[in-house]
Amino acid sequence: MKHEHQHDANGKEIGCTVDEKTKSKNNNQSGCCSAHNETESHSDEDGHDHDHSGGNQTMFQMFLPAVISFALLLIAIGFDNYFPQTWFTGWVRIAWYIVAYVPVGFPVLKEAVESIRKGEIFSEFLLMCIATIGAFAIGEYPEGVAVMLFYAIGEVFQTLAVQRAKSNIKLLLDQRPDEATVLKDGNPTIKKASEITIGEIIQLKSGEKLALDGTLLTDTATFNTAALTGESKPDTKLKGETVLAGMINLNTIAQVEVTTAYTDSKLSKILEMVQEATAKKAPTELFIRKFAKIYTPIVVYLAIAICVLPMFFVDNYVFRDWLYRALVFLVISCPCALVISIPLGYFGGIGASSKNGILFKGSSFLDIMASIQVVVMDKTGTLTKGVFNVQKVVAVGISEDDLVKFTAALETKSTHPVGTAIIEYAKGKEKNVTVTDVEEIAGHGLKGKTNGNEILAGNVKLMKKFNISYDAEIDNTPFTIIVIAINQKYAGYFLIADEIKEDAKQAIESLHKINIKTVMLSGDKQAVVDAVAKELNIDQAYGDLLPENKVEKVEELKSQNLKIAFVGDGVNDAPVVALADAGIAMGGLGSDATIETADIVIQNDQPYKIYTAINIGKKTKQIVWQNIGLAFTVKAVVLVLGAGGLATMWEAVFADVGVALLAILNAVRIQKMKF
Known part of the structure; x- marks a missing residue:
């Protein structure tokens, strides 16, 4: 994918367009492991491109340079230590190790030169080049090759990890036939x-x-x-x-x-949102990149100091020994584990959410969802299906079947949505009924004759108008009730309501389990809102709200310094979605305006996915901080040991490549988790 990033006067990214037919091939790096990688190109906060791209290589092609170097290194170590050869000395031995170094070292040397040309002097590539060439300079040929070899292997595994993290998103790209x-x-x-x-x-x-x-x-x-x-x-x-x-x-x-x-198409918009999401960095990710830019030159100067300063303070100063310590220090200091595993962790979170039908428009929203304290929800279309259906039929003095078909036949003469719900419930039974003398009584209901019987269908005001007594409990029902009278006698009623989604109760229960407060806002009358809130066990519910009233309620919650997510689906929800810390849109039934404004889109309209999104955010943040802790702890210990001459180049390799591999393996765990 080619990402064309637009920036404002302050350098802040304000947009991203996606060209699906081309791939970025820029190689400008800033402390980011990527000599041999393929598939990913992204930009840091300053607009510099970071390309994890080595072309469309097979796994064999990716590992081939490392395999060649490894084979040559093993043979050389064998000649040095186990099978001595008279010819394997002098320039022949040096040349052999150089040949072993080139397959894995040349790409890194090339990247270092390219970075310097583009103004990125203190890149990770330069650190690796200085350390390994320095090892050659002091005669530590096996270690010089080994350091670069393990670095190259780490790069390949990183590439495979990135590919795995992107696989769920790539599935989306395959869904549009040409x-x-x-x-x-x-x-x-x-x-x-x-x-x-x-x-x-x-x-x-x-x-x-x-x-x-x-x-x-x-x-x-x-x-x-x-x-x-x-x-x-x-x-x-x-x-x-x-x-x-x-x-x-x-x-x-x-x-x-x-x-x-x-x-x-909706899929095109999904693809664009997901592709743009990879370019929008979380605060932790941005901090690590800024940290690496400051950290890398500092360790270069410290390495020089480790090599040179002891000359003035140590009596038996040996340049070769202190240079070796400085080289070990440089290898350890590479920020690979941080600048790769952390973005990979966030990218894995975006991939995992896509797999679950949830689209985050940036990794920053994973962090926000991890800290949400209150979830505010619209009712219609979010917790309920947004479609009026007959929920209950009560027949008095007549069979339920006859009550349904007579009422539905009369309602065929009405265009009211409530009448439509009854007709759909009847499933064609009304077609066998003759309807005559239909009269619509404004604000009350319908009067007519079905198969010769006089029938009244409407609200309680219609019954009172004709002095027909009915069940008193009907007056206490918050939902829409259509009362029926046949031949001036009460015959029963239809309870019509917006049906609650199947997983709504499970969603609220799950949110309560992780101590998240739930609030419902709706334009429906308060009695209906209270009934839904009671059934779902929602903490607070407000009805009779206009769009501006919803905004006021959310502002009131925000004034309490609470992290708020708002979930909605209608056009009138767009202002509140934009106001919340995390705006979530129901993408299946939701309006385009709300989906465009939202930070997160739930594709299948299931309320339970709200909990899933929060859970993915929490797991992603947990993995990211695990990697930060691991990288800093191991590197700090080995840096001290290296500066004191207690760590060799092999410990340095573990501190750099080993920790990076562990962090990468930890980051891709989220891809296998079930939410």
Whole structure:
């Protein structure tokens, strides 16, 4: 991917565009391990490119230089210590070790020269070059080759770790087919996906991936949505429902009318958000990069001091011995473990969240989610499905089946959403009923005749208008109630409400377990909000709120110095999403405005993913700080030992490459975790 970063006058990154057809090949480094790496290119806070790219190499090609050097080094050590050869002396011996050094040393020497040319003098590459060439200068040829060899092996393992961390995100890149079958005058034609226009009809065979967002024209079709939502369970769509690019058709041939241009599809936006996320650094990551820029030149000067200053204070000063100590000090001081494992830890967190259908728009939001204290949620579309359904039917003096079909038949003459819910619940039973003399009574309901029986369907005011007594408990119900009377006698009621999502209760319970307070804000009437809050055990709930009232509530919480995440899905939620420390959008049903404003997007609209996002943030931060502690502790100990002449080049190798490998292995653990 090519990332074109834009900066303001202060050098702060303000944007990033993604060109999916090209790869950045810049090699300007600043203390970042990357002589042999492939696949990743990113920019630091100053806009310098860091390219983890060695071309499209196979694993064999990546390990080949190290294998050659290792074989030559083993043979040389054998000749030196176990199988002495008369010819293996003098310039022949030196030449052999130089040949062993070149496969792994030349790429690093090249990077060091390139860094110096671009103004990055004190890079990690320069440290490695000084240390290994210095080892050759004092006759420590095996150690000079070994240090660079282990460094090269560490680089390859780092490359593999980066590739693994990116694998979940790369899966997204494979979800958009380049071509699609378009129907023209009933005839199927293969067409480039990027050239398909809105309104055209795509024919999707079983097993094919959808190339663009659209509306399903077929009566029903089942799709695998895992790439978009992280949900492995197949999703059955009905005619007229929205289907998204990247979904895989699982059964019959389906036809989809395109509603969104190729570049504007939800999957395109997901790809752009994930790619931009890798360029937005967490505060810890930025600190480590700044630290490395200051730290690296300091250790170079300290190494010079270790070599030269003892000349004035030590009686039996031997230049070779103190130079060796300085070289050991340089190898130990390489900040590889810090500047690689920490970004890799955050990148792993972004990859793990993508795998779970959660998109972080930057690694900084992983840190924020790890410290969230209050989760504020909208009700409709976030905790509830946002669709009115019949939740309960009570029939009095008549069968439930007759009550449903008579009421549904009458409601076919109404356009009210509540009437639509009853018609859908009836599932076609009303078609066998004759409806006549329908009259709509404004603000009350409907009156008419079904199969010759007079029927009233409406609110309690309608019953009172016609002096019909009804069950008194209905007056205490917060949800929408449609009361029915047949031939002037109370016949029962329909309870209609927005259905709570299946995992909403589990989400709230999980948040409470990690001591996070839950608050619900809604524009619905307070009685309805209280009922939902009671069922889900939400700590605080506020109803009858306008968008500006939601903003006021969030500002009130922020004034208490609490870290707040707000979760919403509607256009009116966008201002609150922007105000919160972490704005979370429900991406499946959510509006584009909210998704664009949000810092985190939950692709499958499941409230439980809020807990998952917080958990991933906590695990990522934990791993990052484990790596920081490990790197600083080991390096500090070995640096002191090296300066005192108690550590050899081999301990230095462990302190640099060994710790880096341990930190990398720790960082990729998050990829295997289940959330």
